[in-house]
Amino acid sequence: MNPKSRNSRREMSKALSRVANASVSETLEEQKSIPINNLYRIGVTGAPGAGKSTLISHLASKRVQRDRKIGVIAIDPTSPVSKGSLLGDRIRMETVSDNPNIFIRSIPSRRAHDGLADNTADILWSMEDKNFDEVIVETVGVGQAEYSIRSLVDTVVLVLLPESGDAIQAMKAGILEMADIYVVNKSDLPGAEQMAGDIAVTAARKSGVKEEWIPKVIQTSNNNIDSFRALDEAIESHRIWRSEKVNRDEERRARILYQVQGLIGRRIEELIEVLTDSDLDKTPKEIYEILIENLSKFPK
Ligand SMILES: Nc1nc2c(ncn2[C@@H]2O[C@H](COP(=O)(O)OP(=O)(O)OP(=O)(O)O)[C@@H](O)[C@H]2O)c(=O)[nH]1
Numbered sequence: 001m002n003p004k005s006r007n008s009r010r011e012m013s014k015a016l017s018r019v020a021n022a023s024v025s026e027t028l029e030e031q032k033s034i035p036i037n038n039l040y041r042i043g044v045t046g047a048p049g050a051g052k053s054t055l056i057s058h059l060a061s062k063r064v065q066r067d068r069k070i071g072v073i074a075i076d077p078t079s080p081v082s083k084g085s086l087l088g089d090r091i092r093m094e095t096v097s098d099n100p101n102i103f104i105r106s107i108p109s110r111r112a113h114d115g116l117a118d119n120t121a122d123i124l125w126s127m128e129d130k131n132f133d134e135v136i137v138e139t140v141g142v143g144q145a146e147y148s149i150r151s152l153v154d155t156v157v158l159v160l161l162p163e164s165g166d167a168i169q170a171m172k173a174g175i176l177e178m179a180d181i182y183v184v185n186k187s188d189l190p191g192a193e194q195m196a197g198d199i200a201v202t203a204a205r206k207s208g209v210k211e212e213w214i215p216k217v218i219q220t221s222n223n224n225i226d227s228f229r230a231l232d233e234a235i236e237s238h239r240i241w242r243s244e245k246v247n248r249d250e251e252r253r254a255r256i257l258y259q260v261q262g263l264i265g266r267r268i269e270e271l272i273e274v275l276t277d278s279d280l281d282k283t284p285k286e287i288y289e290i291l292i293e294n295l296s297k298f299p300k
């Protein structure tokens with residue numbers, strides 16, 4: 001599929017909707033080959049309002065200049081009341097949405113509470129054969145302790161705000177060991193320089209092991225478009241570093257395990273939804289056995 005034509009964009013959109021709305025059984029039917037993992041995956045995470053979407057629009061326009069086709073998957077919080085997704089409100093990517101080599105799609109987070117959607121792994125899997133070179137995933141703005149994105153992407157970018165106490169919290173939560181690139185965003189606000197310095201010192205100290213990646217710290221601002229070039233370059237160095245250092249087989253196994261755990265979790269949810277009142281009038285052990293029996297019947 002060539003994302004350049006308008007028609008194929010529509011088809012891509014349809015294909016992704018199909019995966020996004022698929023039952024577990026339908027999803028498994030689609031997944032008949034071992035994942036190839038050719039798509040370079042960038043995850044962008046950080047607190048609500050940190051400027052993730054704005055940053056991604058700048059980043060995507062830098063990445064396409066490297067002659068790559070970019071997919072953007074923005075996970076949108078699903079309102080617990082309406083079960084609908086607050087689509088559109090969070091996406092500040094109008095400036096790049098017309099670029100034929102950038103494809104943007106929102107995905108509702110549904111049942112998940114970890115900043116991803118419960119089918120993110122399947123959606124990324126389905127993007128592998130759609131002629132993209134890279135995908136950028138925006139997580140829901142979560143508390144910083146949530147770090148599931150690490151399991152699914154190659155490069156994790158954590159977006160922080162100056163003077164928000166984010167840096168101190170991040171250090172406490174051990175998050176400085178988990179991101180590859182730290183962005184002090186909105187660096188037009190006071191305190192950015194100081195914060196970037198503090199993080200850089202801590203990050204360098206933590207990755208004392210030789211050959212290990214030393215996380216980069218970048219300051220960006222929407223008011224200074226040029227600042228996103230440094231982010232693009234930091235991502236590129238991490239991509240190259242990984243291509244030499246990371247064991248791809250191990251990584252593929254870890255990802256497929258994560259994906260299958262997600263599928264089993266979703267399947268159990270599906271089975272719970274169809275339990276009847278008379279099932280629920282039984283003992284926990286009996287209900288457990290009903291669930292396990294139904295789980296074992298699947299797939300036919
Ligand atoms: N001062 C300043 N404001 C910014 C900057 N970047 C984004 N903003 C503003 O910050 C607000 C949030 O931006 P978004 O890009 O929607 O942030 P987000 O992290 O995607 O937000 P959620 O997806 O809702 O968690 C908007 O009002 C932006 O205009 C920046 O560099 N400096």
Ligand SMILES: [Mg+2]
Nearest residue numbers: 052053090091
């Ligand atoms: Mg956003």
